[in-house]
Amino acid sequence: MELLWVPLVVLAALVAFVVASSIRIVPQARRYNIERFGRYQRTLQPGLNLIIPLVDRVNTKLDVREHVYTSEPKPVITEDNLVVAIDTVLYYQITDPRAAAYEVTDYLRAIDQLTVTTLRNLIGSMDLESTLTSRETINERLREVLDEATGRWGIRVNRVEIKAIDPPRSIQEAMEKQMRAERDKRAVILHAEGERQSLILTAEGRQQAKILEAEGEARALERVFQAVHDNDADPQVLAYKYLEMLPRLAENGNGYFVIPGELSEAMRTVTSAFTADRGGDAGTHPATDDRTTPEQRPPRALRSQRPSEDLPRER
Numbered sequence: 001m002e003l004l005w006v007p008l009v010v011l012a013a014l015v016a017f018v019v020a021s022s023i024r025i026v027p028q029a030r031r032y033n034i035e036r037f038g039r040y041q042r043t044l045q046p047g048l049n050l051i052i053p054l055v056d057r058v059n060t061k062l063d064v065r066e067h068v069y070t071s072e073p074k075p076v077i078t079e080d081n082l083v084v085a086i087d088t089v090l091y092y093q094i095t096d097p098r099a100a101a102y103e104v105t106d107y108l109r110a111i112d113q114l115t116v117t118t119l120r121n122l123i124g125s126m127d128l129e130s131t132l133t134s135r136e137t138i139n140e141r142l143r144e145v146l147d148e149a150t151g152r153w154g155i156r157v158n159r160v161e162i163k164a165i166d167p168p169r170s171i172q173e174a175m176e177k178q179m180r181a182e183r184d185k186r187a188v189i190l191h192a193e194g195e196r197q198s199l200i201l202t203a204e205g206r207q208q209a210k211i212l213e214a215e216g217e218a219r220a221l222e223r224v225f226q227a228v229h230d231n232d233a234d235p236q237v238l239a240y241k242y243l244e245m246l247p248r249l250a251e252n253g254n255g256y257f258v259i260p261g262e263l264s265e266a267m268r269t270v271t272s273a274f275t276a277d278r279g280g281d282a283g284t285h286p287a288t289d290d291r292t293t294p295e296q297r298p299p300r301a302l303r304s305q306r307p308s309e310d311l312p313r314e315r
Contacts (some may be wrong), residue, residue: 004155021053031097033060043097060101066093071106074116076123080129082171086119087164088142091162096154104153105286115160118145128167192212 023047026032033043044051044058051057064169069092073085088128090111094100121136123131131138138158146157229267 018053022050024051029065031062031064031065031094032058033062033097033101035059039095040098040102060097062094062097062100064094064097066091069111071115072111072162073164074119078119078123078128079125080127082128082167084123084128084131084168085164085166086123086162087166088115088119089161089163090115090157091161092155092157093160094133094154095156099152099154104134107150107155109156110153111146111155114149115142118142120193132165132167138162148274156299208281279306 024032024044026044026046028046030046032049034041034044034051034056036059037054038046040059041056069090071088071090073087075083076086077083092111099108119142122141127133139162142160143157146160150157166172
């Protein structure tokens, strides 16, 4: 009986080994490529799978989730012979585990080299300024080229982004100086525009003030004229007021001023007024005396002399 236990134990161990070797549990989002006698047989899906022990074996285990791959900065020469370092980030996903395992040796290295060559072809036909301002165009072109090439490898490129474009240090300093000059120029233009607007507003304000002042004076003169007209003022009062305005003719500071022709008429009116107050004949009004001949009437305007000449200047 004791001798029978040994074969049973060996047989049980062999059965357990065979069962364990024939069971493969594949996690979610994983794919296993199975080879039978060194040849691709099938791809195991997530869950419980059975294989033939000692005949089938798992060759590759692949993750079919979306991956992010960041490459090292690559030197690229632009059309204007400037070397720029471009760093890219790649989003890809394995869609065919068999092709990813058997169509290319190292798909990550293949994608990286294809990205570099595509970048050099694209950037080589663009200058530095176009390279810095055409990221969307470069990204789209990269994605099209990579997606077309990696389709045979069972890989789909979902997105390609240029993470950084670093021109030479001397070019960066020149660009910073240019940007600083542009900012200073815009600041000067804005300052000049502000001063211009300020001067325009000030001039408009002065013009409006003068207009209002002129309108006020016009209304004042209109009211004075209306008051004189309504009150029927005595000609003697008007003549006296007229004489009060004569000294203001010399307020401009020049050596000449014009004496109106009505001056003699106003003087006769005032003289007649004072004579009438002293008992003289007030019946004849000088302003209405028609016996004065045209030769005896004073001219409309007389040119006064300098203060040192015969006619003294009214101040």
